[in-house]
Amino acid sequence: MCLALRASSISKFHLDVSRVTLIYHSETTITPFFTLSQNTFKSTINQQLTDFSSGDIHFQRVNSIRHPIITSCMFARYIELLFYRANAELKREASRAYLGMLWWLIEPVLYMSVFYVVFGLGLRQGGPDFVVYLLAGLITWKWLDSTVRTSSNIIATSVGLMNQVYLPKMVLPGVIVIANTYKFLIVFSLFLVFLVVFWGIPASEHWQALPLLLAMQFLLICAVAGIGAALVPVIPDLKYVVDYGMTLMFFMSGIFFDINDLTPEIQQWLRYNPMVIFIESYRDVLLYAQWPDWQALLNVLYASAALFLTMLVLLVKLDRFYPRVVG
Numbered sequence: 345m346c347l348a349l350r351a352s353s354i355s356k357f358h359l360d361v362s363r364v365t366l367i368y369h370s371e372t373t374i375t376p377f378f379t380l381s382q383n384t385f386k387s388t389i390n391q392q393l394t395d396f397s398s399g400d401i402h403f404q405r406v407n408s409i410r411h412p413i414i415t416s417c418m419f420a421r422y423i424e425l426l427f428y429r430a431n432a433e434l435k436r437e438a439s440r441a442y443l444g445m446l447w448w449l450i451e452p453v454l455y456m457s458v459f460y461v462v463f464g465l466g467l468r469q470g471g472p473d474f475v476v477y478l479l480a481g482l483i484t485w486k487w488l489d490s491t492v493r494t495s496s497n498i499i500a501t502s503v504g505l506m507n508q509v510y511l512p513k514m515v516l517p518g519v520i521v522i523a524n525t526y527k528f529l530i531v532f533s534l535f536l537v538f539l540v541v542f543w544g545i546p547a548s549e550h551w552q553a554l555p556l557l558l559a560m561q562f563l564l565i566c567a568v569a570g571i572g573a574a575l576v577p578v579i580p581d582l583k584y585v586v587d588y589g590m591t592l593m594f595f596m597s598g599i600f601f602d603i604n605d606l607t608p609e610i611q612q613w614l615r616y617n618p619m620v621i622f623i624e625s626y627r628d629v630l631l632y633a634q635w636p637d638w639q640a641l642l643n644v645l646y647a648s649a650a651l652f653l654t655m656l657v658l659l660v661k662l663d664r665f666y667p668r669v670v671g
Contacts, residue, residue, distance in 0.1 A: 560644065
């Protein structure tokens with residue numbers, strides 16, 4: 345049980361108290377959530393509260409186990425924390441290797457080179473444009489694959505942080521999503537330059553669809569990564585389902601072959617995989633100067649929105665349950 349102290353915003357005060365939430369624990373200690381040190385925070389509050397009338401302050405009894413308080417200010421701070429931790433994660437990852445951030449480019453190049461050697465040179469799949477055909481599929485697939493695989497285990501590996509301070513668990517997979525999205529955008533931007541400068545494909549008006557495609561795929565990635573992060577700590581065996589499921593989707597996404605060459609019955613089943621729709625859409629826009637199939641993308645958007653809401657419900661409902669399970 346905890347008490348949340350709130351005060352209405354009054355313009356004459358130097359401190360906007362309406363944006364602050366204090367949590368009083370049973371030991372009567374005050375734990376500020378944000379950037380002020382505890383002593384500075386307490387002294388500032390004491391100074392400003394001397395001018396408050398008793399009607400300006402009210403207490404609200406809160407069940408901290410089932411319904412943690414999240415004010416608009418706290419939400420903004422959590423978003424700030426999300427990007428701060430994503431930036432820290434990128435710096436930490438870069439500091440582990442001698443080449444640092446160059447590995448953000450080298451690793452996907454090596455990854456795509458392996459598949460090109462196997463399928464392009466070894467099995468002689470595709471024609472002269474098979475390189476860009478393959479890259480368009482692999483780059484967009486890897487964004488989803490690496491994010492989902494890493495996010496599914498992030499809550500279990502963050503038990504130390506959860507025992508030290510409270511934060512919404514949706515922040516944890518969010519950090520992975522933001523960090524991987526940043527790396528993806530770098531690689532994807534270089535791919536666009538490669539298409540125009542080295543492959544001679546001019547930028548067409550159809551490229552205007554790219555921001556919308558990226559936003560739709562981002563929503564799908566957030567939803568799938570969040571659901572994996574929410575369920576794996578509760579049912580650890582699902583980690584294997586995620587790993588092998590992503591491998592199966594990889595070979596069923598049309599990365600190495602054209603879905604349209606298959607029979608209509610098989611095409612119908614494969615198109616239930618949303619990555620088939622996205623990969624075809626990127627190829628239509630970038631390689632063939634065509635508009636994507638908007639109806640198919642709209643169906644994926646509806647499904648992604650439903651999954652995203654499911655993810656939010658799971659992470660909120662299980663928020664206080666995770667420290668006891670993974671600890």
